[in-house]
Amino acid sequence: MRTLSVPCRHLWWRVIAAILLCLASVIVASAQRSSFVSRFAGSGGSRPGAYGGVESEQRWDLAVLYSVQRSKTVTGTSNFFQMTGISGNLYWNVFHGLGLVGDASFMRAPNIAPHIDLAEYTYLGGLRYTTGTGSESRAPKRLQVFVEGLGGKVKGFNSIFPGPNGTTKNAESLALEGGAGIDWRVGRKIGFRVVQADYVQTYLPNGQLNLQRDVRVSSGFSAHF
Secondary structure, X not given: OEOOOHHHHHHHHHHHHHHHXXXXXXHHHHHHHHHHHHHHOOOOOEEEOOOOOEEEOOOEEEEEEEEEEEEEOOOOOOOEEEEEEEEEEEEEEEEOOEEEEEEEEEEEXXXXXXXXXXXXXXXXXXXXXXXXXXXXXXXXXXXXXXXXXXXXXXXXXXXXXXXXXXXXXXXXXXXXXXXXXXXXXXXXXEEEEEEEEEEEEEOOOOOOOOOEEEEEEEEEEEEEO
16 A cells, blocks of 8 residues: 655644644634633523524534545546545534534446546545634524535555556545535524535546546535534
8 A cells, every 4th residue: 555755744743733733723713712611701602593492502523424525647648537436524613614624435436447446435534614603692503504624644555557667556645625614504403504515635646647626516415414
């Protein structure tokens, strides 16, 4: 299995450092907000909800999605192919819509070239900002929009990955992802991920630039807590 090159490895550690720095910042901000609320707003954190009863600020979001990804082989100028699969992501609202998100996906495409298939796992972590999650005085909105940036790893398998030391059937590399999406809450806890669009960049060995730039579109169901 091919490991990350030296430049990619340095970039990987920069991504980890940036995520940890942002995590520390949002945790400090959340602690300061909690102290302020407990001092000046009494119990806070709950109000009449849009669906009846009392509804608190939305803290967690879990989505299970069906995904379609547009990718390209290294030969030719128009050799695009389509990967399909499932993905899931978990979001924790730390401070007024700014929070942490983790994402895992499995994608597969048969016959991307004669007698060659491709399957990929990705697992990523990063930051997301979501509008309309609510506050101490406002209930979460039905329509919510988010933007996010993540970094992690991709593992390709059951395919052909040419490299300087020969060809392998499995490979892994750094993966970067940025995107946005729209959630529609149809009930107190249940919602629909209307659309999520992501740009995915990976560095799997391909015998040329060892670089892939893909576009992924997803839709599915979500749960809010």
